[in-house]
């Protein structure tokens with residue numbers, strides 16, 4: 381999704397690259413003064429242009445935050461802080477304009493002069509002033525590079541029916557995504573294994589109708605108010621808020637996840653209240669361990685028990701939704 385964002389360099393890297401490129405330039409002229417003058421002008425032009433073009437590229441090719449789908453805007457805000465990102469883009473644009481101004485003003489006096497000392501002094505003045513402007517935004521460039529790196533690693537979310545798996549930590553959410561799709565999120569016997577959103581896909585054909593769904597595995601949630609949630613939990617809430625057409629809420633009635641069923645039921649009630657606009661299916665996982673006599677769907681990601689039934693239920697949900705529309 382964000383693979384095209386250019387690699388963002390630090391201030392020193394931008395300057396070093398521009399300097400090294402300008403160093404190689406040599407203009408020939410039979411007249412010694414003109415040779416020196418033209419070379420100085422060409423070197424200075426190359427240095428300034430390299431810096432200006434790099435900064436321009438960062439600002440222009442950075443995805444417009446306001447045009448991103450809301451889910452991505454929220455993830456960016458959780459991980460980076462959208463305001464800081466906007467300010468950093470603004471700073472890069474300010475630096476570009478300032479460098480451009482410095483260069484176009486000083487370049488005129490370079491062209492007019494015929495004194496080698498003056499030319500050399502102007503050249504180093506331009507290098508110095510441009511370098512100082514770029515160094516002023518080093519922190520902002522570092523933040524942009526962090527954002528760029530983070531965005532390149534975000535999963536691609538498609539605009540297709542989306543099921544979000546939610547529940548307490550360690551109940552088997554990632555195991556369910558593995559059971560349902562070819563996605564391979566990490567599974568482990570400790571809570572908070574999943575720290576990011578993972579996406580998988582399933583396809584089901586019935587009566588010549590093929591439906592493709594997107595399944596999203598989320599980090600575990602604890603039973604606590606939104607204001608107390610950490611950055612990892614907030615990503616799960618963002619997926620539930622912006623992506624879920626259907627929520628599959630997993631309960632671990634065996635409590636081997638390390639959390640009581642009472643706490644899990646509390647979280648379920650909170651989810652039902654927060655996401656009353658989305659449909660919700662409650663499933664009890666680890667049925668190979670323990671089964672209750674509730675009417676919830678019972679599954680086991682270890683033995684695959686109940687998985688087909690759950691897929692049927694998801695399919696049925698979307699088919700009935702299509703009929704409603």
Ligand SMILES: Nc1nc2c(ncn2[C@@H]2O[C@H](COP(=O)(O)OP(=O)(O)OP(=O)(O)O)[C@@H](O)[C@H]2O)c(=O)[nH]1
Nearest residue numbers: 549550551552553554555568571572573574600681
């Ligand atoms: N017996 C049994 N164990 C299971 C089942 N499903 C998952 N587990 C185990 O439960 C533990 C947690 O599974 P995960 O899939 O990592 O759970 P999670 O909900 O994604 O956990 P977090 O990412 O930490 O929130 C692992 O040790 C799994 O092997 C199941 O159906 N039966």
Ligand SMILES: [Mg+2]
Nearest residue numbers: 553554573574
């Ligand atoms: Mg997990």
